[in-house]
Amino acid sequence: MRTLDLLGADAYDADGQHVGTVHDLRLESGARPTRDSGEPAYAMGSLVIGPAGFAHRLGYGRAQMAGPWPLTLIFRRMAARSFVVAWADLERVEHRKVTLRSGADRRPAVEES
Amino acid sequence: MKRIFAVALGLVTAIGGFVDIGNLVTSGVTGARFSMSLTWAIVVGTIGMTVYAEMAGRVAAVAGRPVFHVVRERLGVRFGLFNLLACCLLNLLTLAAEIGGIGMALELVSDVSYLLWVPLIALALWGALWRLPFKVIENLFGVIGLSLLVFIVALFWLPVDWGSLTSSALHPSVPPTEAYTTYFFYAVSLIGACLVPYQIIFFSSGGVEEGWTRSSMFQMRLNTIVGFPLGGVLSIAIMATSAVVLQPLGTDVGHLSQVGLPVALALGKVGLAFAIVGFFAATFAAGAEATLSTGYAVSQYFGWAWGKWLRPSSAPQFHVICLITMILGTMLVLTTIDPITITLVAVVLGAAAIPLTFLPVLVIANDRDYLGDQVNGRFANVMGVVFLAVTVVVSVVTLPLLFWTRGGA
């Protein structure tokens, strides 16, 4: 599987409602290393899903941006509209399509800086 | 003493690096047509360029990242590729204008048409890029900075009515005989002449090549914050000489020779020699810069080895891209399209594409992952956002103006 299949994929909740597209995949270390994965193996921890992905791409999804004033406002609000879903909460993953489990826990995407 | 010399050299190089055929032509044309009422455009362009060059220089010095690494990372693959193609086209147009400019400078010395010089110029430019070390091109900028100062000197020898000059500069107004659209078309061309994408790419990539570190920040800041505005003053001086001499004659400047005429009237053949040397060096150095910038942009986007100091065999794609750009630029000039027209189109389209290059630079300059404590201060951010807004307005207005005024007729 490649990030190509997931990034930009459409996300649907349990009853087929379109909830946004996948913008980013958060990896967590501590997975069991496989033959090629190298020592601190990283596995897919959670998906960032939301309407607009440009803000994440520019880096406004995380707190490290001391960004210019009006841009931070605009992009942070854009980024705030997306939510984070754990990998385990995914019902099905097909090519360019992801379906969430019913009652999947949706955490806010933007870390409080 | 040696340190002062190095600082001075950096300063003069920055002045030279700022002025190219675009500044020479647009300042000459607008001075003859609008006198000094478009000075504000040069000031806006110069400050915008200074703010963003300083940011790009800081990113290069602290994070060691040239512009197009940043562009691809922050704008993504698709938008980055669009930006890359726009910059390559602009560099090509600018290169053609510079080659035409070199030809015209040689024509002023040899009285042989510029077109016949073009193949020779292409060979000389390619030889310089392929063999000459980076330092020589840098020193060439220094020669420009010094020789073009003759325009400022000439201003004092000409019968200048300083009162009317400064008043027309400070109270900009559209002359009755000119339409608003033409006035703002030339304002955009002046701003575009200062905010040239390849200068940002060249400045930051050159910084990485020379291995700027945090310690070289002082020199970099001095070059941008003092050197570039001096380049702007030089452009204003060229506009002033054209306003003082050519405007009373009612001339529409269409040739580089007319831009140099005021210097001859003021200082005779000696002044003329400096002006021609300045023309030649400015266009030659800017031609090399435009070619290198295309090589930098493409190689950095695709992640290939890049760098002028790398021998051609160790950075093959980079040097081949420079060669291809050179050939295409030469062919464009040989189509006998008037170089002055190419320059105006290149400068105006450049103004349209500027936000594409500025946005990622502004964003990265605020990223603590990259710059740690050297992120933008409040002042840099305010200026950055103001000039990003200016460039967005300029880029929205440019194409309609270009067609509405049919190339500034």
Added chain:
Amino acid sequence: MAEWEWEAATVDQLLDVQIYAADGEPLGKVDDLEFTTPSDGGAPVLTAILCGPSAFGPRLGGLVGLTVWAIGRRLSPTGSDPVRVPMTQVDRVNRREIRLRESARPLGTHRFADWTREHIVCQIPGGSR
């Protein structure tokens, strides 16, 4: 033992980062990342970095992406699957670059550079110095 500069990485931060060989020679960009689902069905694990036009093309999408992918498929001897850099060969990862280990086998990314060197650069006088 790969040294990651920060703990919770995101794919966004890894994509399009510049890859350098151990001696600092640029090799290419992270055009895509490969994940493998472990046999016990847990979350997919990051196993390799993918480089080259056949990885880069599809991400562009549309006609342009297709043509880039087609060029990649035709040119590279490994056919349509891109150059694969297993994570075991990665020495250091940080926000600015990925550096490979000494032992990293020469990657496919050299092919284009070598081809340009042989066919174009060395034909031009003074090019082979």
Added chain:
Amino acid sequence: MSLRVIGRRIVAGAVPLALLVSGCASPSPTMSDFQTKTRTTARAVAGTAAVAQVSAQAWSRGQLTDAYADTLVTEAEDDVSSIIQTYDSRQPPTAAAVALKGRLDKPLQDISSALTDLRIALRRNDRRGVAQAVAALRQPLTTLGPLQQVGL
């Protein structure tokens, strides 16, 4: 110098786009269009001739090198001939326009021939010839003066 001639013929073909584009080639339906065209033509030719005049004077005072002065004058000559060519291609719509064109034709031709004489004299370093050509420019330039205001 056949090099010069080839070069000039190529360059003459590439007259500055701004000038050409300003006089749109489409036939001008109304008199006011024709007047505007006359005004811009008069202004452009007067400006170009003035530069040539100033350059020749500067050359005779030893302020300009021969090559520079010759480039300036040759460019002026090419520009004027192409402006005249564009102006002549315009069909005057009314009888008054034909009369107006008649008034403009004489100074335009005088300037064009004076510029040619100037270029020839310059190339032969003939100072007297240059002075004569410069003097020959003065009279048509004055007649062009009012034509720049026609119809305003």
